[in-house]
Amino acid sequence: MTQKAQDRITTVQAAVIVSNFLLGSGILTLPRASAEVVGTPDVWFSVLLGGFVAIGAGILMAVLSKWHKGKTVFQYNQKLLGKWIGGTIGLAFVIYFFMTAAYQVRALSEVTQLFLLEGTPSWAIVMVFMWVSLYLMFGGINPIARLFELILPVTIVIYLLVMLMSLKLFEWDNLRPFLGQGILPVLDGVRSTALSFLGVEIILVITAFMSNPNHSVKAVVIGTSIPLVIYMLTVVIVIGGLSLDGVLTRTWPTLDLIRSYEYTGLIFERFESLLLVIWIMQIYSTFTITYFASALGLSQIFHFDIKTCLYGLLPIVFTLSTLPQNIDVLFALGDFLGKSAFFLFVPIPLLLLIITKWRKGANKDAAEKSGS
Amino acid sequence: MRRRKVDHKRWITGCMATLILFLQTGCWSKDEIEDLSIYVGMALDLPYETVLERKMDQLGSDYRKRNHISFTLQIVDKQSEAKSGDTKDDPTSKPYLNISETGDSLFEMIREFATRLERPVIGHHLKVIVINEALSRRYSMNNLLSFMLRDNDIRLNCLVMMSSGTARKVMEAKGNSIIPSFRLNGMVDNRYRTLKIIPPVSLSKLESQMNAHASYLLQNVIAVNGEVKLSGAAVILGKTQKFIGRLSEEELLGTIWLTGEGKGGVVKSYDPKTKQVITYELKSMKSKIKSRVVGGKISFHVSIESDGRLIEEWMEGNETIDDEFIIRSEKATSKEVQRLIKLGLNKIQNRYKTDVVGFGSRLSIEHPKVWKQVKENWDETFSQVPITYDVKLNISETGSKQGH
Known part of the structure; x- marks a missing residue:
């Protein structure tokens, strides 16, 4: 499938897409998930290191993608590894992307049912959500990017607002001592925190749409840094407010922090619905981009029309999202996706990078030889 | 002719869109207040x-x-x-x-x-x-x-x-x-x-x-x-x-002074010389708990500082409120605070054997390694730990009345 000329995004839009993908369901669970592994108040440090790891992986993928101008990973890995191996790996990416989409939409329905729409059946929440997203995706990457550009600033402003309002619960002592149990728990925690930066891998796909693919590294670094700052802030404020021990038993700690204060006398007393609104927008963007990436992958591997793929995936993703029997299975699925992402998006891009480099070298040699 | 057809189509889709609105359920989960x-x-x-x-x-x-x-x-x-x-x-x-x-x-x-x-x-x-x-x-x-x-x-x-x-x-x-x-x-x-x-x-x-x-x-x-x-x-x-x-209320006051979490209040004491009431209204209260570990032995020192005003005094005649009296009041008030602390500390350390003041969290911040060892049985350990304290009070004003 060839892309139309107007399907080009700017560097800023690429960065925004990366940011919006990263900021997904994780933001509500990150403080607990990371606190469980780290076990000391230095969780924020683990998040910082995890962010660096993610940026490193992102740079790797961005460099790889910019060497294959105008091609997505689904196209160039077939070129590099052959039709079958490349196709299989591409398919693995596709499966990973739509599984992530299904995971996100399920997390959405869980939280919405618990805190917002107790009586609404989950299918009604999920279906409306998926249809609206489908409508956006039919426009291609450009409308997606433009909508994301609208969502991100709104998210940041509202998120900062509700988090800063919780500062009256904040206690420095909850974050101390720094490195009390040494650096080891922190390093251990990186395993878990790095997973919250899932989403950098989208650079493998969107570089193909960038009008200036040479800036893909810049896009991925900026795109990852915004969530890095937001995550750090989240972990510091949530643990500072609820304390490490208080976080461990909360299913959705960030939301619970917002549920722990109220301001009487303002127009709003409680702010969890504001947080939920922006969170739903973030899930929407994560869902849209993962779904789009997997449909795009399918269409490029099997040479289908992308519209067919977009429609075809709809029942699959919906069914997948209903499969986890309970919330523990859902979180287990999230962990599994994180781990598989680690195996998919670190060794394979590295391998592809080496092959590309080697081929380039070979081509250069050949060119020199034929030239002389 | 063609144009009219287009209009016609538009009109129909417009109508359909409006009609669909009537099929919407609205909020399913609503509960009227x-x-x-x-x-x-x-x-x-x-x-x-x-x-x-x-x-x-x-x-x-x-x-x-x-x-x-x-x-x-x-x-x-x-x-x-x-x-x-x-x-x-x-x-x-x-x-x-x-x-x-x-x-x-x-x-x-x-x-x-x-x-x-x-x-x-x-x-x-x-x-x-x-x-x-x-x-x-x-x-x-x-x-x-x-x-x-x-x-x-x-x-x-x-x-x-x-x-x-x-x-x-x-x-x-x-x-x-x-x-x-x-x-x-x-x-x-x-x-x-x-x-x-x-x-x-x-x-x-x-x-x-x-x-x-x-x-x-x-x-x-x-x-x-x-x-x-x-x-x-x-x-x-x-x-x-x-x-x-x-x-009790007095024991609670003692622990509040130890934590330094008070926002405002009074300390009433009696002038040792005239046995009359002196009331101190505090403007600020600060406490600093310092943990020390010497040869595996844990101890704490609490420094308490407070600033406030003399708000009531029941002097017999019209004695002047001079510096000497202020110093005497400061002493009487800080002695009263020490009495409260002693009461509270005695109760939590010896009777209940519970650290409700937060000595443990200070230890965990200042000596995380030691804390890890004593964490399990902290309340027991706490009851044996020596705790010292000093109280520094400052009467910085006497309200809107000077002298007499």
Whole structure:
């Protein structure tokens, strides 16, 4: 499938897409998930290191993608590894992307049912959500990017607002001592925190749409840094407010922090619905981009029309999202996706990078030889 | 001709879009606020069935349960609902309604109210939970508050208090203008006027202490004839999360001075020379706990600093308030503070053996390695640890009266 000329995004839009993908369901669970592994108040440090790891992986993928101008990973890995191996790996990416989409939409329905729409059946929440997203995706990457550009600033402003309002619960002592149990728990925690930066891998796909693919590294670094700052802030404020021990038993700690204060006398007393609104927008963007990436992958591997793929995936993703029997299975699925992402998006891009480099070298040699 | 066709098509799609709107369901999960009973307070007591409950039991109200807890909900009752429940005196005009059940599962009892009230109860606006001391001696906080911490409507900023008397009594008020739960919630804000109110403990704060197996204080409330007083504090033992004893008002003052968490209040003492009243109003209070570990032996030193004004003095004649008198007042006041601290410290260290002041968290910050070793049995260790303190008070002004 060839892309139309107007399907080009700017560097800023690429960065925004990366940011919006990263900021997904994780933001509500990150403080607990990371606190469980780290076990000391230095969780924020683990998040910082995890962010660096993610940026490193992102740079790797961005460099790889910019060497294959105008091609997505689904196209160039077939070129590099052959039709079958490349196709299989591409398919693995596709499966990973739509599984992530299904995971996100399920997390959405869980939280919405618990805190917002107790009586609404989950299918009604999920279906409306998926249809609206489908409508956006039919426009291609450009409308997606433009909508994301609208969502991100709104998210940041509202998120900062509700988090800063919780500062009256904040206690420095909850974050101390720094490195009390040494650096080891922190390093251990990186395993878990790095997973919250899932989403950098989208650079493998969107570089193909960038009008200036040479800036893909810049896009991925900026795109990852915004969530890095937001995550750090989240972990510091949530643990500072609820304390490490208080976080461990909360299913959705960030939301619970917002549920722990109220301001009487303002127009709003409680702010969890504001947080939920922006969170739903973030899930929407994560869902849209993962779904789009997997449909795009399918269409490029099997040479289908992308519209067919977009429609075809709809029942699959919906069914997948209903499969986890309970919330523990859902979180287990999230962990599994994180781990598989680690195996998919670190060794394979590295391998592809080496092959590309080697081929380039070979081509250069050949060119020199034929030239002389 | 062609143009008209296009218009026609547009018109039809426009109509269809409008018609579809009528098929929309709107909010599926809506509950009109008029159809709900909003509860704002909870009281947990030892099983003691109300007269009404006993009469209902006689009429055959029965299900399989063990009578462990008497549970009272306070519902704001602004509407002219036909009253049912236990409000005995003047049932027509109280702005609230208390309703009690006895049983073993709090949630079951809450749902039980659906069989007794026209409008089902909803917990979004729960402000305060009052727990009876004797009940808390029997059951741990983990059990008593399990439902509240799991529920998705109850917010975590709901306050938790204890009552040395019947908790249900705290939920009653004289007159017809007070909602007792709101009154309690408002009284907690008076911390800038007295040292006898501890920093409010919300569900989220309590849960973090509970998970850390730490000991902590909860404000004690007493109620007589529909009037309440915040008096002293209940001590919850970390290991069991059960009530272990109470701090009197003076002992509580001592621990507040140790934590330095007071926002405002008074210290009354007697002039050693004239035996007359000297009252000090504090403007600021600071305490610094320093932990020391020498050869495996843990000790603490607390430096307390306070700044305030001389607000009342009962001098016999018209003696001048000179520097000498100010120094004497400072001394008398700081001696009084030391007496309070000694009282409080003695109680928590020797009697209850619980660290409710936060010495442990200082140790964990300053000596994390040592803390890791003593963490398990901290309350026991704490009772043996030497604690020293010094009090520095400064009377920086004498109010709007100078000299005499």
